[in-house]
Amino acid sequence: MVEVKKVGIISCSGEECAGGGISRLAARHVLESARPGRTVTICLPLFLAGGEEERYFARTFPTITIDGCDKRCAMRATEKLSGQVTQALTVSELLDSESALAAPFSQRQLNGEREKQIAKVSAALTEAVDEIIGKPAAKDLLTPTTPPAGIRLL
């Protein structure tokens, strides 16, 4: 039996819509700030290109996919290459289709509205992680890196 210590997050790396950008920044936020030490990310392009370690992890450990839109590329690829995912989230369902299907955005185009969307998706992802692995006691949470004043670390 495998003792579950970490959950893998596989994010859409989408360039087809804004949902892809939201999902990747939300995934990174969970990894680095919300649940550091309890989550790992799996690089989806590497996963697709044949990264055996990534595929092994996704086969063996619980994984959450976070897709930008209902094409659900991340979930479909994971289920095809590694097996069933533990939870599958979609930005277009967590937010709304209009936000998720907007044009892809660059970091220079991030604004307050987009930050709120990223935060909402991060919260849903964090909740999904906690459902699988349990909510950590405050003392068990790793301290995230302290960002410089005025900067929120994702």
Added chain:
Amino acid sequence: MMKRWGILPCNGLDKPAGQLAREIALYLAQDQAKTLACPVFLHSAPSVYAKVKEETQWLVLDGCNTRCASKLAAEAGFAVGKKINVSELTEKENLKLGRSLRLEPEALALAKRSALDLAAALFTARTDREEKTAAIPDGKGQTDSGVDFPASITYTEFRQDKFRFRVPQGEFFFNENDCWVWVQGQRARVGVSDYVQQSLSDIIFFSAPELGAEVEQFGVLGSLESSKAVFEVIAPVAGKVVAVNEELEGSPERVNENPYEQGWIAEVELTDWETDRELLLDAGQYLEYLKNKVADFHV
């Protein structure tokens, strides 16, 4: 008609270099009106890109040396016109990316600068190529050359299973790395044999040797890449690179079509042909060598 440019970034999530690749791609797509392909969508629904694939030559932006975007491009059969490795770019610029996907202003500035440079380079590549095409009467010619290469070549041919191997007759010499040389005076043209192109299958990228570079006999004279492997062209002669077949940068498949004529690699100003010649096989010797090699390895 000249193909337009499209961009395929890696978008890697586990390294900020992927984010930088994405930013460069978005600059090019949004500010320079280039087609942008999503590597993930490309894999999960390749038919979506079927039409644009045929009309486009691709700039591939890899984040790191794992080169996932290149692999996905090869898997999808994209015609790759240019490749950039973002990790090499940051190393060259002496820029540390840190861990966060939120790039620092210096990295964003590099993204913008790189996108502008690439946009200019892609535009120049298009212009050069259009000029070349216009200068070639039947559209089948090659980059200017300093040798009077034979207009027609006689081949000896043999088959192994479904494969057909041709060995040109006349003043062609070969090394055991399956590269040929044709010499005229102090200048030589170099290429790869049918065996190389058959083994590699569809060649998707040509990395040219640097003009003016000095190469030793059995040194590396550029490389060819297919979805199967990367092949280093091993120089059969020593000398200075004085011409490269620039046509291959946009159409590397010419090596598959005809490795001895349209698909030549480079021309070299010879250092010591007589000495180099001693370590080469003539056409008859290479034919026998190749037959044995093919039989042994069951290509």
